[in-house]
Amino acid sequence: MMNYFIISGNHSTAESIKKLLYYNRKFAKIFHNLEQLKSFVTEDDYGVLFITSSTTYDLYDLCGDISLQWPNLKVILISDVEDIDYKKAMYVGATDIVSLEFEEEEWKQALVKAESIIEIKMEDLEKKSDQKPARMITVASTKGGIGKTTISVNLAVALANQELNVVIVDLDLQFGDVPLLLDLQPKQTIYEWLKESYENGDGKVIPYVTYDPHTKVSVLAAPSSPEFAELITGEHVSNVLSQLKKEFDVIIVDTPPSFVETSLVAIENSEDILLITSLDLPALKNGKLAIDTFDLLELNDKIKIVLNRDTEMEGMNKNTVENILGRKLEVSIPSDYKTVISSINLGVPFVIRSPKTQVAKSMQKLVKQLDSKPDSNQRKTKKRFSLLRRR
Ligand SMILES: Nc1ncnc2c1ncn2[C@@H]1O[C@H](COP(=O)(O)OP(=O)(O)OP(=O)(O)O)[C@@H](O)[C@H]1O
Ligand SMILES: [Mg+2]
Structure with a gap:
């Protein structure tokens, strides 16, 4: 099953992403830093991770670390408009980057893209292993x-x-x-x-x-x-x-x-x-x-x-x-x-x-x-x- 995670230094931004997901009947878990994510998410978990920009970490560095450690998570970055750097986002393995004042359509497109990549990965895994999900x-x-x-x-x-x-x-x-x-x-x-x-x-x-x-x-x-x-x-x-x-x-x-x-x-x-x-x-x-x-x-x-x-x-x-x-x-x-x-x-x-x-x-x-x-x-x-x- 697909998981949804949010890492955000800002409580209200995290809550509004969570709410948007909730309206689409998707349930997200919020973390405030990498440590919290680490204690909860294993390498085997599949899902979409939203990371919002924060003063306590560098958005791009954090995404790079996570992409390496959790290859089954697809990351969508959410950044202030002036800090958006598509090339850098691609370089650190993000699926997409959207601005903090995103339009719903823009956000949804990014989500669908990430989900479809994960679905393909999950199907591959299913083919490889004998253990089908219940x-x-x-x-x-x-x-x-x-x-x-x-x-x-x-x-x-x-x-x-x-x-x-x-x-x-x-x-x-x-x-x-x-x-x-x-x-x-x-x-x-x-x-x-x-x-x-x-x-x-x-x-x-x-x-x-x-x-x-x-x-x-x-x-x-x-x-x-x-x-x-x-x-x-x-x-x-x-x-x-x-x-x-x-x-x-x-x-x-x-x-x-x-x-x-x-x-x-x-x-x-x-x-x-x-x-x-x-x-x-x-x-x-x-x-x-x-x-x-x-x-x-x-x-x-x-x-x-x-x-x-x-x-x-x-x-x-x-x-x-x-x-x-x-x-x-x-x-x-x-x-x-x-x-x-x-x-x-x-x-x-x-x-x-x-x-x-x-x-x-x-x-x-x-x-x-x-x-x-x-x-x-x-x-x-x-x-x-x-x-x-x-x-
Ligand atoms: N086929 C049946 N023949 C006779 N009695 C039955 C039959 N199926 C269920 N009952 C009886 O009906 C009662 C209610 O059954 P059950 O508790 O399974 O319903 P439920 O839908 O789970 O109820 P609830 O909505 O309260 O959880 C029980 O006393 C059970 O013994
Ligand atoms: Mg019952």
Whole structure:
């Protein structure tokens, strides 16, 4: 995943660049000097770095040092008009140099140029290494209590059963209950990562991931206390997901009932979006609204509709659902209160505890469906992708 960094001696300039990036749904991290960058960014990180002129360092010298040490960062210099020297900028390896009073168009062009150079580099690297980045599957809905967490956990366990390295990221930051369904009591959560590692350490998230030996699934848990949830921003989630993409085969993201910024970051970076719905009109009406929104964001070919708690219901069946949503159902999961509740109460996912039940079988069908359809990113680059890539 692409990173965005800013080095600036001037707080307000840094903030305004960060804001511009934010309006384009890109999350940047600000550093005030080279030392701070050094403690956070490794040679393997790809991204665009903005450096603004400052009295505390020489813009061109700093760019030269960084280009040598971090070949995967493309630098855009931002300088006072009178100090702009294109030749010098080129010489120290900058991708572009723009003036401090830049026009938005000028700035955007520089950004697109830098991003495309990095994308080519990233593709080259992917070709060279066997380790493909994880496939990310976000489980979302427009209504609470519809089965997102149940489906996230059972899907993760079914995938881990196929020798895939799976992590669940619990983005229901206030009321996350993924660990409960696996009978885990994690001491480390995304909150400890933020406080200890991101703000005061090397930023690595892996030590904060809990491994469950029974299901072979890993979990990045939500904060233990709901009031910590608001401290986690889209920028943090973006950072966490890009690290996990390098370490796992599959990332399953469970989300809260409403579309908050943190969920949107996951959705936009996902290969698949599972939209969970049920056989009731309000759920379907909101589901249709969500699909229309995804259409606008050009995410529509990533959406897969999952009907949960399917039962015989007067005036409602699969066809009604498909008609209202204007999409085919990917899979329908039957209602099975006894199996689902007892599996939750025991902390053992039903795909393990009751593999012969129809609910478990429908989860296996979902796995098959996902595997038969290469994710949309991979399709674009015409590379074959299988969920069944072995560890
Ligand atoms: N297929 C099913 N059959 C019967 N009960 C189910 C089924 N799926 C989920 N449930 C039950 O529905 C309830 C809500 O499920 P779950 O917690 O997974 O939903 P959620 O969408 O994650 O909710 P929230 O939005 O609150 O996070 C749970 O009690 C669960 O046991
Ligand atoms: Mg939930």
